[in-house]
Amino acid sequence: MLKDELQKLFSVEILDDPETLEKYSKDASIFTISPKVVIFPKDSEDIKQIVKYVSANKLSITVRSGGTDMSGGAIGEDIILDVSEYLNKLIDIDENSTIVQPGMFYKDFEIETLKQGLLLPTYPASREICTVGGMVANNAGGELELTYGPINKYLKSMKVILSDGNEYTLSSLNKEQLNNKITQDNFEGKIYSEIYNLLEENKELVEKARPKTSKNSTGYDLWEVYNGESFDLSKLIIGSQGTLGIITEAEFKLIKPKKHQILLIISLPDLKQLDIVVKKTLEFKPEAFECFDDQTLNLALEHAWDISANFKHNNRLFAYLDMISGKKNALPKLMLLANFTSDDKNEALKQAQSAKEALKGLNLTAEIKETDKNQEKYWLIRHKSFGLLMKYSKGKKASSFIDDIIVKPEFLPEFLPKLNALIEPYKDRMVYTLAGHIGDGNFHIIPLMDLSKEEVRAVIPELMEKVFKLVFEYKGSMSAEHNDGLIRGPYLPEMYGDDVYQLFKKVKEIFDPKGIFNPHKKVDATFEYSLKHMSKG
Structure with missing residues (x-):
């Protein structure tokens, strides 16, 4: 048994009882994947040793904290690493910035920052139940992003454990600092060198692929890493859903509300x-x-x-x-x-x-x-209606698949009637409401569906294809805030084209050559795997 083997090596809490595995087989998505074990690390040293073990034994690891991911990003087949139990501390806070561990719930984090008259303004609608680490991993946002911008604007630095099992600090580097990193003869130097070369060799392609919307959480954020003066690998970790490394600390600058x-x-x-x-x-x-x-x-x-x-x-x-x-x-x-x-x-x-x-x-x-x-x-x-919809739609599951589309606001008078026309034929198999961030053109449509019925489950890939095709016609994104995961990862080639998709694949390969971090999400998601793990009830 994997648990017994791990328990001999690590002095951490490890669970594999049926109740725990059932709980961790689901997040807020429409998917179910049962892990082999759930581990609750107490510090970075635990995570480093676990990553080295996973790498040596051809296993995989999925990090989880709040479990509110709507794309299937917080579930996996082998090891679930729950950082919310112990890595949940506010390490430091001063007059304009803070350092926090990934497992701290945002609601607790906000209580502490507001005591100082400060706020991290990029909180999502799930602010009462999500964690700070999940916000970074998903490139999450919410109603204040219209004014204050995305979370990457507030991240000053982060500590990340990469696939070699070592912890690194990622932040903005000047040209001299970048050159020093590139010339290092180690895994870190290799990553810096290869990402730098990838961006330099594909400069025009990357810039052309930059999303035309004000928000985007799909793919890897290649266009934000290097501007010719500063180079910041943390921009790739933000929104990567734990597919490139494991965040252990994040330093944010804060605002005065x-x-x-x-x-x-x-x-x-x-x-x-x-x-x-x-x-x-x-x-x-x-x-x-x-x-x-x-x-x-x-x-x-x-x-x-x-x-x-x-x-x-x-x-x-x-x-x-x-x-x-x-x-x-x-x-x-x-x-x-x-x-x-x-x-x-x-x-x-x-x-x-x-x-x-x-x-x-x-x-x-x-x-x-x-x-x-x-x-x-x-x-x-605005904030409570979806909860009511779930409460009063017995036998139906909140089904996130067209839940986070975005187009430029000037296209909305044309776009919204066409969107409604696409959804109309399916109303006998689902109920839904439309709400969102009109200032950004970002809408949340989360149908309630009876997924025990095969004909209802069949609606999901069919309607996704139609809606995303419409979104792409208007140069939009299939996800502004909720990320790719299992549900949207297979559509990345359609959204970006194969050339850019191959760059995303190369980034994954550079950071995670053995594929140990959160497999089947984002760039290595497939329709076959995702549909196989769709919940049936």
């Missing part, structure tokens, strides 16, 4: 002028610009009593009555939430008022909500 927020609610009866509305609103620089559709709103109204339990600034009964008062009115096709922030409340209000004024004459209604009390129900509908 704004003190006041004013919310502009925009209700659209149709999508005809959506591009104009988005463009005009963005001119006034909202910190966040979110949306949800009429199906989301209808769901919230049907289950208003449940949602009202989450109110913090309102009496529950009054909040409930306020919500259901909207039932008598025709529902808007799309609701947009533009959040304006400033340390000066009057400045935030002025921005919101100016945006509202700019929308005059368009076929819409716009309201300004100045207080937390008046803003609360809109944010709760």
Whole structure:
């Protein structure tokens, strides 16, 4: 038994009981893969020794922390390494930066940073249940990314254990430092040398492949590594889903969050002028610009009593009555939430008022909500509706496969009707809502489906192919925040073309020549393997 052999070598907790293996065979995706053992390392030294063992014994290792990955990135066949049990500490924090271990839950991390009046603004919607390591590994983002940019903008350095079993610090290097690394006669030097040569020899190809959207978490981030002056291998580890190495520490710079927020609610009866509305609103620089559709709103109204339990600034009964008062009115096709922030409340209000004024004459209604009390129900509908959908759709599973598409906002009036037309024929086999980050053109569509039925499972590859083809026609990305994993990895050649895909494969080979890190995800994912491991219930 693998557990017995490992236990003789390592003084760490190792489990292989049926209950544990069942728990770790699933993440938040539609896949099931049962591991052989689950290991809970206590420090970097444990991980280094385990990696060396795995490499010598032709096994594989998948790192896991929160288990909230929606693409199948946190499950694997051999060893699951759960870093959330012990590698979950905030190591250091000062007036503008922090060092944290990968297994620390973001909600706990944020409590500590806010004590210093600081924030890491790239948190995802799963901020209550995800870990910092998972955020980095997936290149995750959320509603504040519109203003503050992706997580790689805030990562100053990281410690990573590579496939030789040694720990390295990765950060931005100048030309002299890069040259020193390249001339090293060891595994680290080999990686620096080969990645540098790959980028130099394929400079035009790499730049041409740069995604045309504001967010992207597919492939490996080749276009961010080297700008001719600085060279930073950590840009490849971000978003790599543990396929290139194991993160043991991350150092972030932090921001000071704004003190006041004013919310502009925009209700659209149709999508005809959506591009104009988005463009005009963005001119006034909202910190966040979110949306949800009429199906989301209808769901919230049907289950208003449940949602009202989450109110913090309102009496529950009054909040409930306020919500259901909207039932008598025709529902808007799309609701947009533009959040304006400033340390000066009057400045935030002025921005919101100016945006509202700019929308005059368009076929819409716009309201300004100045207080937390008046803003609360809109944010709760945006954040809680999917949980309600799961709760009240018995026998159906949240099925993430077209859950994170993105196109430029100016294409939305054309793109969204075409998207709805593609999904419409499948409505008898799934229910879904549409919500997301309208300011980026990033939408989350997570259907609920009965995966015990073969004809329902067959919808997934069929609809994915159609939706991704449409996304690519508009120069979009199949994933802005949720990454490739098992579900989207097979589509990387279609999105980037074979030449760039081969560069991704080469990166994997350079970092992980024996293929020990999280196999069958991202660049070595295949349709055959992924479909074989789709859950059947």
